[in-house]
Amino acid sequence: MKILSWNVNGFRAACKKGLVQTLQDIKPDIAGIQELKAYREQCEDFSAASLDYREDWHSAERPGYSGVGLFWRGPESWKATSGMGLSEVDREGRVQILETEDLSLVNVYVPNGAASEERHFFKMEFLDQFLEWLRALDQKKPVVLFGDLNIAHREIDIHDPVRLDGTSGFKPEERDWVTKLLKAGFVDAFREKHPEARDEYSWWSYRAGARQRNKGWRIDYFVVSERIRNRIKRIEMAQQITGSDHCPLILEI
Template sequence: MKLVSWNVNGLRACLGKGFLDFCAVADADIICLQETKMRPEQAEFDLPGYHRYWNSADKAGYSGTAVFTRRQPLSVTYDFGIDEHRHEGRVITAEYPDFYLVCCYTPNSKDQLARLDYRMAWEDDIRDYLLDLDAKKPVVYCGDLNVAHQEIDIKNPGPNRRNPGFTDEEREKMTKLLSSGFVDTFRYLYPDKTGAYSWWSYRFNARKNNAGWRIDYFIVSERLKDKIRNADIWSEVLGSDHCPVVLDLDV
């Protein structure tokens, strides 16, 4: 099974930059999107062969996730946990016979780390949610998780040490998640690979210079690690400030 995750930074804009051509070439079984910034009634495009599920933020033009899947899930749920987590369209959970798929757009800690306290609460709650799912069947957790976990995952770790997405606190929450029985699929296969990034600032020719961050992930339950056939980052795909990440899983 081939799964793709992509923060499209506005799906309507991405549609004008070749999104449907990408879908045809990718030939994925499941496509997970983050930062769709749209409601399903605005989705005036054809994607034959896929069931489409949307979770939109209360605020128009903000956040949002979507899952396009060839295999119809057994069930689909939206958001999780306390009410505070349920207004920005950040999580879709699709249940399949052999696993749960969780598509997530993790809240950014914002400038001056204005939202770091909320981010810490979110991380604890999403980890508990994933562990609850994992107790029933394995989990595939993907999306823009808004953290570069290790120094190898960011071009310039020193100057970014206290920037959103590379604080010690956010990185420690990722470490805690992975130590709870989950595997970062890309680093499982490529523990020492450098220059592998999934997001680049629009400023300072960052993408041209590959001055990026790896903040988009496929994370799976530990017991699925032997089923990982490949994990990849398609940095050549344009259309957003992020690029797609890919997982081939034997399920």
């Protein structure tokens, strides 16, 4: 199974910048898209069916904001659902789940806490609720989690850990949350295959040529239940693919 995860920073813009071609080239069985910034009816030019995908959109109530989408090729028995059952989270379009026979696949776009203390508090509250929700999910079937966590976990996951220490996305409490996630029976798939790889990032600011100079952050992840860690065949950050300030991640299991 090949899974693609990509924060496209706007679905309509991404379609104009090669999203469809990327799906045609990579041919993922499942694609999890984050930061749709659109409702399905605003994307009439995009046809999932023409690409042989079924689809599920979970857009935010607020126009032009957040949202996640799932696209998959699989049997009719595979079912997608949206949300965690928490209204304050679900109205922002943060979480989806695709249930297969033997896996729960979770697409997530974690809130960015940079705007204010209130948003940072919201992010941390979301993360605590999300971890408990994941743990409950993992009791039923192994989990494959993918998406934008908006956190760089370790110093090797960010281009300037000294200067950026304590900034949103690299605060101690955020990094500690990722550690808690991994101690709760989950595995960072990229670090499983590339434990000490450096200069491997998934997001770059649009400012000051950050991508060209590879001044980035690794904030996009695949995380799997520990009991299926041996099923991880390959993981790639496809940094050669542009069209967003994030690059796609590709996991084969």
